[in-house]
Amino acid sequence: MKTIITTLLTIALFIGNSTKPCLAQQTTSTTSATATTYKLTAVISGIEKRAGKLYVGLANNAETFNGESAATATVDVSASGDVTVNFDGLKPGRYAVRVYQDLNDNKKMDFSGQMPAEPFGFSNVTMLMGPPTFDQCAFTLGENKTIQVGMMSL
Numbered sequence: 001m002k003t004i005i006t007t008l009l010t011i012a013l014f015i016g017n018s019t020k021p022c023l024a025q026q027t028t029s030t031t032s033a034t035a036t037t038y039k040l041t042a043v044i045s046g047i048e049k050r051a052g053k054l055y056v057g058l059a060n061n062a063e064t065f066n067g068e069s070a071a072t073a074t075v076d077v078s079a080s081g082d083v084t085v086n087f088d089g090l091k092p093g094r095y096a097v098r099v100y101q102d103l104n105d106n107k108k109m110d111f112s113g114q115m116p117a118e119p120f121g122f123s124n125v126t127m128l129m130g131p132p133t134f135d136q137c138a139f140t141l142g143e144n145k146t147i148q149v150g151m152m153s154l
Contacts, residue, residue, distance in 0.1 A: 039144045040087040042097050044121065046151040052077055052103040052118075056085045059096045065134035069098075077101065096137035097123040097149050119151040126150055 044054060053076055057069030064070045073085045100109045100120040110117040122137045124147075139147060 035091075037089045037091060038141050040090055040095065040141060041144075041146040042085045042087070042099075042123070042149055043146060044083045044085065044099055044149045044151065046119075046121070047077060047083065047101065048119070048151070048153070049101070049103060050077055050079055052101055052105060054083055054085070054099055054101055055107075056097060056099045058087055059098065059134060059137075060093055062134040065096050065098070065137065070095075090141055092142050093140070094138045095123075095141050096134050096139070097147065098137070099149055099151070101151065115154050119153045121149045121151045123147055123149050126152075128152070128154075 040058070042056060044056070047054075053074050056073045056075070058071040058073075059065035060070045071087055073087070075083055075085055077083060098121070100116075101118050102108070103118050104110065109120065122132050123139060124137050125132045139145070
């Protein structure tokens with residue numbers, strides 16, 4: 001139980017650094033004209049409450065999975081259907097997505113006691129049997145890719 005709570009607190013950590021723009025919004029110069037980048041599309045499903053915003057963090061290693069995300073995006077929850085978030089200009093490598101739904105617009109994940117009071121999700125994880133690791137959530141990006149992230153509530 002304590003390890004699940006620790007992981008969920010880690011999810012909330014990345015919102016404290018949400019002023020860092022999504023890679024799609026960053027402008028960088030590359031010295032090599034042959035540098036290949038890819039687009040990641042995260043389709044977030046299982047949204048039960050149609051309110052608030054989704055805070056999405058993209059990690060590219062264990063440190064950015066357990067702390068400040070490598071890139072973030074914030075999107076309004078749509079009236080129906082899945083929500084799509086795009087990250088452009090990503091270098092090839094391993095990535096993981098984590099997301100939580102801010103239902104009351106206080107820009108943080110809320111808890112009821114030690115349990116999360118707002119929905120959350122991770123790439124490649126559909127059930128929690130303890131805190132997921134970067135390796136459990138990670139996928140390889142070597143081409144433009146679309147992944148599914150399902151929302152969970154405890």
